[in-house]
Amino acid sequence: MDETVAEYIRRTVLRIPRSEIGKLLTTWGFLSENQLQTINLHQIKENLSQEVVRLCEENGATIKHAANLDIIYNYTYRDKKNWIVYKMTREGGDENVIFDLVDFKNKFKTSLRLLLKNVTITFKKYEDNSVWIRVAWGTQFKKPNQYKPTYVVYHSQTSYAFISHSIFKSCRAMLFQALLAATGYSEIHEMDLRSRCLDSLKDIVFKRCNQNVQTFNPRPLQERNSTLENANPRIIQEDENKKETIRRINEEDFGIGPLPKLQYAQYKTPCEVGGAESSNRTEVSPDGCIWRSGKSNSALQVKAATLNHYTTLALNDKRGGGEGLKKKPADGPVNIQHGSSQPF
Known part of the structure; x- marks a missing residue:
């Protein structure tokens, strides 16, 4: 296993609260049931992370597996990131387009890798019809920086994307182009809605908010x-x-x-x-x-x-x-x- 992958897995495990490590490793599904049972979850966290790395090395973990663990962590603790809502539009105005996940992945990866070869792209679909996309950016001469990725949450059959940008602002244009190519929309623009609470942003754009709000200073x-x-x-x-x-x-x-x-x-x-x-x-x-x-x-x-x-x-x-x-x-x-x- 590559040293970069081992170090990234170690740091990811260290970020997970101790009480949730077993649950997230089980959700990850990379380690077998027997391997998970051998892990002592009550030891020093540094030793625990080293033990997880050792088991991952036995299974031949790659950066794809490490990125998948990172998506699971960020999905579980999604309120740790700043999210911005983006709205996509189509010239014809027809929103009734059948969504195919395989086609979406292929178009996104093809479009992005035409612009930049050194990039790591990972997808994961969840039960709420959301597709989580993790993009780690490199340059023409450097490998992707796995510690500063961009996250995109796209709900199929909708025109909204929720994006947590990396520090590399120069990569945003490439990300938008790949997202438009994958979804079939022609334009994308930022809405003035930002929050750490991703679920609340979804409530707003999908109209799922509560009406029971108390007014200020009600009279007796x-x-x-x-x-x-x-x-x-x-x-x-x-x-x-x-x-x-x-x-x-x-x-x-x-x-x-x-x-x-x-x-x-x-x-x-x-x-x-x-x-x-x-x-x-x-x-x-x-x-x-x-x-x-x-x-x-x-x-x-x-x-x-x-x-x-x-x-x-x-x-x-x-x-x-x-x-x-x-x-x-x-x-x-x-x-x-x-x-x-x-x-x-």
């Missing part, structure tokens, strides 16, 4: 009841109609699944912005204002503002947007008053 029940008793019935009916409209818009925009954890979002709203000292990024333009939020609970903040009648701010921009911020804004409240929004 007794105060609300006394207000309703003295109000004009027409005003009450008008208010109910407005609430129903907002609820329907939120359901269309946020879906019906769990409320997502969104760490970055960008919105364009024709509204007035109050609080000049707000630490969230806002810009006023003739068309309205641009709000760029970097809060860990951005989705909750946006939706609560919507339910409190500040704005009808939509979240599901399926058409994508600009390049986003170069610098992440600080946390802080944003006061958005009386306006309807249009996302980027």
